Amino acid sequence: MTTASSSAASRPDPALFDYLLRLGDDSLILAQRLSEWCGHAPMIEVDLSMSNVALDLVGQAMLFLDYAGQVEGKGRDGDKLAFHRDALRFRNCLLVEQPNGDFGQTMARQYLFSTWQRLLFQGLVKSTDAQIAGIAAKALKEIEYHADWSAEWVVRLGDGTPESRERMINGFAWMWRFVDELFQVDEIDAAVAKAGIGPARDSLRSDFDAALKSTFEAATLPLTPLPAAVLGGRKGHHSEHLGHILAEMQHLPRSYPGAVW
Amino acid sequence: MSTLHDRVMGVLAGVPDPEVPVVSIVDLGMVREVRENPSVVVITPTYTGCPATDVIKSSIRVALDSADLRDVAVETTLSPPWTTDWISESGRDKLRAYGIAPPPHSSQLRAKASPACPRCNSTNTQEISRFGSTPCKALWRCLSCAEPFDHFKCH
Structure with a gap:
């Protein structure tokens, strides 16, 4: 072990590494989930949309994970971190690894994630870390589009037919327990917020709740109190789903190390 | 005598966007800067995950090499983020x-x-x-x- 503690006060590098994994893994795992829809979506336009959103998220993930590798200083790049890490080392929130279910469930997940991610990145744009601020400013333009697009679907399905409405309600019913984790503050977030690297996660809550209220009113959907939160993703305690996602995502580079196109 | 800037921009004006080949990367505003000593051309990606970005980088390399500009390095920057206003x-x-x-x-x-x-x-x-x-x-x-x-x- 080298002595990182002396510089940790001004620039908490181990915390920064972990924080970058959280940012990168959220985007990476959701991208992988969305790409499962490729060729299966209800309409070709929707198929294209989800692939496009997935592509944006992969782009974010690579930028954050490459940077995480630099901060770690052990010679790992984004690919190495994406494809040669086990589930216990992943730091994504539990929301993004939830199954696609039907289209309503996928849209519920996307709406919750993109609405939260927009607020988070609006804070990251002001990061004291120039690299993070640069990535965030770039990505925010794409996220705005994801958030608007998924909100439109929530309204269209929620205020649609009895069938689409029921599916939207059921989709959210699956996802609600993973919302609180997005705003949970642990020692990593506290260190990062103190250094001005990222916004305090709990500070995003009121804007998030206001956005939900507005969308749910437009969608004529009921907003009910959240069920007990399920936590653990940020510490590597994942649902069984992540293992299956990684098995598929990592299969090729693990079976054929160094494979290139 | 044309300056390095003009020479590089002239070469890059001939590098098409692989998805929309009718426009060049200069038309799209992806070329942000040409520096000298050392010689560097700085480009910025349009979308973070756009698969064309890697193709574009290798196309730039090939174009510069063919124009005898092998010493000019290609760098990528994210800030300020690309905007369609630069088209x-x-x-x-x-x-x-x-x-x-x-x-x-x-x-x-x-x-x-x-x-x-x-x-x-x-x-x-x-x-x-x-x-x-x-x-x-x-x-x-x-x-x-x-x-x-x-x-x-x-x-």
Whole structure:
């Protein structure tokens, strides 16, 4: 072990590494989930949309994970971190690894994630870390589009037919327990917020709740109190789903190390 | 004698966007800077996950090498983030001639004005899908001439 503690006060590098994994893994795992829809979506336009959103998220993930590798200083790049890490080392929130279910469930997940991610990145744009601020400013333009697009679907399905409405309600019913984790503050977030690297996660809550209220009113959907939160993703305690996602995502580079196109 | 800047920009003006080959990377505003001592050309990606970015980087390398500009390095920057406002006027004309409605200026982003059909110029148009065949485009249709068309999204 080298002595990182002396510089940790001004620039908490181990915390920064972990924080970058959280940012990168959220985007990476959701991208992988969305790409499962490729060729299966209800309409070709929707198929294209989800692939496009997935592509944006992969782009974010690579930028954050490459940077995480630099901060770690052990010679790992984004690919190495994406494809040669086990589930216990992943730091994504539990929301993004939830199954696609039907289209309503996928849209519920996307709406919750993109609405939260927009607020988070609006804070990251002001990061004291120039690299993070640069990535965030770039990505925010794409996220705005994801958030608007998924909100439109929530309204269209929620205020649609009895069938689409029921599916939207059921989709959210699956996802609600993973919302609180997005705003949970642990020692990593506290260190990062103190250094001005990222916004305090709990500070995003009121804007998030206001956005939900507005969308749910437009969608004529009921907003009910959240069920007990399920936590653990940020510490590597994942649902069984992540293992299956990684098995598929990592299969090729693990079976054929160094494979290139 | 042309300066290094002019030579490099001249070469890069011949490097097409692989997805929309009618416009060059200079037309798109992806070339941010040409520096000397050491010689560097700085480019910025359009979308973070755009697969064309890697193709473009290797196309730039090949173009510079073929023009005997092997010493010029290619760097990527994210800041300031690329915006469609950097697409040149001639780039916009080329997009329109190619059948892609060019993006409005970002100051009009929230106005949500409908783009004019690149075929018949009617503004009686409708969005089909917010996402299209590439990250930078949305799918629209013209209600006057009934043709579907790509719209380069304001970004």
